[in-house]
Amino acid sequence: MKMTFRWFYDEDNIPLGYMKQIPGMTGVVGALYHIPVGAPWPETAVATMVEEAHEAGLALEVIESVNIHEDIKLGLPTRETYIENYKETIKTLSKFGVKVICYNFMPIFDWTRSDLAMPLPDGSTVLSYERDQIEGIDPVVLIERIKNSAKGHAMPGWEPERLSKIEALFEQYQGMTEEKLFDHLVYFLEAIIPVAKACDVRMAIHPDDPPWSVFGLPRIIKNEKDLDRLMAAVPEVENGITLCTGSLGANLANNLPRIFEKFVGNDRAPFIHIRNVKHLENGDFHEVAHRDDEGSVDVKALIKILHKHDYQGYVRPDHGRMIWGEDARPGYGLYDRALGAMYMQGLWDMLEEENK
Numbered sequence: 522m523k524m525t526f527r528w529f530y531d532e533d534n535i536p537l538g539y540m541k542q543i544p545g546m547t548g549v550v551g552a553l554y555h556i557p558v559g560a561p562w563p564e565t566a567v568a569t570m571v572e573e574a575h576e577a578g579l580a581l582e583v584i585e586s587v588n589i590h591e592d593i594k595l596g597l598p599t600r601e602t603y604i605e606n607y608k609e610t611i612k613t614l615s616k617f618g619v620k621v622i623c624y625n626f627m628p629i630f631d632w633t634r635s636d637l638a639m640p641l642p643d644g645s646t647v648l649s650y651e652r653d654q655i656e657g658i659d660p661v662v663l664i665e666r667i668k669n670s671a672k673g674h675a676m677p678g679w680e681p682e683r684l685s686k687i688e689a690l691f692e693q694y695q696g697m698t699e700e701k702l703f704d705h706l707v708y709f710l711e712a713i714i715p716v717a718k719a720c721d722v723r724m725a726i727h728p729d730d731p732p733w734s735v736f737g738l739p740r741i742i743k744n745e746k747d748l749d750r751l752m753a754a755v756p757e758v759e760n761g762i763t764l765c766t767g768s769l770g771a772n773l774a775n776n777l778p779r780i781f782e783k784f785v786g787n788d789r790a791p792f793i794h795i796r797n798v799k800h801l802e803n804g805d806f807h808e809v810a811h812r813d814d815e816g817s818v819d820v821k822a823l824i825k826i827l828h829k830h831d832y833q834g835y836v837r838p839d840h841g842r843m844i845w846g847e848d849a850r851p852g853y854g855l856y857d858r859a860l861g862a863m864y865m866q867g868l869w870d871m872l873e874e875e876n877k
């Protein structure tokens with residue numbers, strides 16, 4: 522298990538040196554944020570970013586994310602150019618030591634929440650999902666609300682410049698079915714996986730968050746069955762998964778230990794996000810600290826599975842709470858993610874000890 526930390530590079534206000542101070546932290550998960558979706562990533566920009574991480578004593582072998590242009594998801598003829606660009610980006614990243622590229626295939630939006638700073642009784646705040654605040658609501662209304670919350674921080678995928686085109690995008694997705702979207706994903710993977718293979722890079726799709734349809738848009742990476750289907754459709758090991766416990770765990774029907782056992786066991790999960798969520802009776806959920814007892818994700822069992830398989834891939838604490846008065850990007854404060862990393866490493870150390 523290689524412990525890593527998400528780094529928002531030039532948009533991050535947490536110094537790399539602080540990340541490095543977390544015991545056992547081996548690397549950061551980076552991305553270039555100023556490159557428009559669909560454009561190839563310039564070599565010089567990648568070199569600068571990787572160098573900065575190395576200077577801080579941290580590896581940079583995972584990218585999250587190289588986002589997918591909507592035309593690829595929509596299956597438009599213009600996708601060819603964007604697919605060629607994507608191949609170029611894979612080649613460029615591999616030259617600088619990148620081994621895993623995380624991405625998602627959700628139409629229009631990345632993760633969706635109703636509140637980015639829901640207060641918990643202990644005074645910390647977390648991201649939450651209230652069904653009746655999202656389902657059946659006009660996305661434009663939600664966008665306004667999100668813009669006004671969490672001190673001006675936007676959710677990834679909800680950036681203001683994209684949102685201005687939101688209505689046109691919804692128009693384009695009219696009539697899009699899960700079947701068609703899945704075909705477009707397979708088309709994309711069949712085109713890029715040979716390049717990834719030649720470059721020794723693994724692609725790692727992130728599950729949909731939440732793992733069900735929102736705003737009437739199709740969602741195709743929601744559960745074990747969807748993952749099975751994608752792994753079978755493009756069987757090369759370079760077609761992999763980011764196992765995100767918070768995303769999959771938002772649906773209690775997802776059996777996380779079984780999913781881990783399967784895709785860690787068959788080496789299709791090069792990247793892992795550990796996040797914990799707590800479910801309420803009415804179907805809403807909110808995020809909590811990473812510790813097992815705080816929510817419904819069986820973190821102990823999952824780390825045990827990783828340990829049993831001598832997992833050599835990358836793990837990072839996903840969203841944490843905002844604690845100790847920190848002012849940071851929602852879900853991505855330093856303090857609670859550092860606690861999460863230590864918790865996972867504590868469990869791992871104990872398992873190592875027992876195995877001696």
Ligand SMILES: O=C(O)[C@@H](O)[C@@H](O)[C@H](O)[C@H](O)CO
Binds near residue numbers: 585586632765852
């Ligand atoms: O929850 C998060 O913050 C991340 O796990 C996702 O935003 C993730 O980076 C993307 O979906 C992957 O493309």
Ligand SMILES: [Fe+2]
Binds near residue numbers: 727765768
């Ligand atoms: Fe995640």
